[in-house]
Amino acid sequence: MSAKARARAPARRTGNPIRDSALALVPETVDEIVALNSAVWKRSLVSPALLETLRLRNARTVNCVFCKAVRYEVARADGLTEARAAMIDTGYQDSALTEREKLAVALADSYLGFPAGMGAELAQRLAREFSAEQIASMFVALMTFNFTSRTAVSIGGMPEEPLPVVLVPLATDD
Amino acid sequence: MDSPASPNSLDLDRTLAMAGSAAASFARLWQALWVQPYVAPPLLEMCRLTLARLHRDEHELAATNPHLEPGALAAARRAAVIAGQAHAATGFSVTERAVLQFAECYALDAQSIPDGTADMVKAQLGEPALVFLIEALGCIDGRIRTARCLRDLQRFAPAQAAHVG
Numbered sequence: 001m002s003a004k005a006r007a008r009a010p011a012r013r014t015g016n017p018i019r020d021s022a023l024a025l026v027p028e029t030v031d032e033i034v035a036l037n038s039a040v041w042k043r044s045l046v047s048p049a050l051l052e053t054l055r056l057r058n059a060r061t062v063n064c065v066f067c068k069a070v071r072y073e074v075a076r077a078d079g080l081t082e083a084r085a086a087m088i089d090t091g092y093q094d095s096a097l098t099e100r101e102k103l104a105v106a107l108a109d110s111y112l113g114f115p116a117g118m119g120a121e122l123a124q125r126l127a128r129e130f131s132a133e134q135i136a137s138m139f140v141a142l143m144t145f146n147f148t149s150r151t152a153v154s155i156g157g158m159p160e161e162p163l164p165v166v167l168v169p170l171a172t173d174d
Numbered sequence: 175m176d177s178p179a180s181p182n183s184l185d186l187d188r189t190l191a192m193a194g195s196a197a198a199s200f201a202r203l204w205q206a207l208w209v210q211p212y213v214a215p216p217l218l219e220m221c222r223l224t225l226a227r228l229h230r231d232e233h234e235l236a237a238t239n240p241h242l243e244p245g246a247l248a249a250a251r252r253a254a255v256i257a258g259q260a261h262a263a264t265g266f267s268v269t270e271r272a273v274l275q276f277a278e279c280y281a282l283d284a285q286s287i288p289d290g291t292a293d294m295v296k297a298q299l300g301e302p303a304l305v306f307l308i309e310a311l312g313c314i315d316g317r318i319r320t321a322r323c324l325r326d327l328q329r330f331a332p333a334q335a336a337h338v339g
Contacts, residue, residue: 117326
């Protein structure tokens with residue numbers, strides 16, 4: 001990972017982590033990215049705990065140091081404690097995660113694989129457990145988490161070492 | 175719903191629309207990628223083809239991009255990109271080579287993009303364009319990945335596919 005940042009964040013701070021990043025250099029997209037992140041957290045068709053499961057699996061796979069340290073308050077309130085967040089890791093299949101949470105991890109892994117794709121067993125389990133609308137909603141969330149975390153990694157300037165876990169509220173200005 | 179039988183990155187929004195406002199927001203972001211001042215649509219299309227090639231996704235490679243003017247990307251250039259030969263073929267500018275090299279590195283591992291590869295894009299197009307390119311590659315790659323997974327769902331869980339696809 002590049003130790004130096006390849007693009008500068010704006011000097012003026014707004015309090016919104018997206019607007020305060022280098023993404024602000026692209027006014028043609030930044031407002032929609034802020035709106036998208038807000039819509040994913042506030043209007044998705046699955047629970048915040050499931051969203052956080054997808055987000056953390058993606059963060060750990062992409063190795064986004066910032067994303068890995070963040071925990072959303074809304075997901076914590078929905079039951080994704082730190083102990084449960086730790087289960088979203090190797091061996092998750094045998095953990096105390098719920099069946100839906102395990103399926104969310106498997107869905108994320110299918111998306112994050114290279115090349116991406118899923119086998120018959122997972123497809124059928126997903127179809128039994130989730131509605132088509134919920135599956136579509138999880139893919140929108142995954143795409144959002146994935147492209148924003150890979151953007152952060154690609155821009156560079158991240159610390160090498162893990163950061164302490166930080167609990168964050170949903171942004172208020174979007 | 176008028177959703178495609180076998181989605182690709184270009185028509186994915188019709189399939190995802192059932193997810194509601196988040197999907198609508200993602201669709202608006204996707205549209206915005208094709209009307210901006212940083213990376214011309216034909217070059218962005220060559221990035222899409224590069225990512226599709228790396229995913230070995232024949233369905234994606236065969237898709238027609240509605241955001242391109244007819245003839246905007248010559249067949250020979252398209253073929254060179256699909257063959258992974260843009261770096262060696264004639265008819266590609268320094269900027270195009272730099273962007274396509276960046277796209278390939280991004281796809282293989284976003285953590286391992288060489289500084290020199292990023293610096294080349296920045297030197298050719300500027301810092302905002304580098305940030306835009308990174309955003310766009312993430313969106314394109316994510317849409318290819320999602321379309322691939324949805325096609326598998328249609329194939330293996332057709333009852334669900336009746337709704338998803």
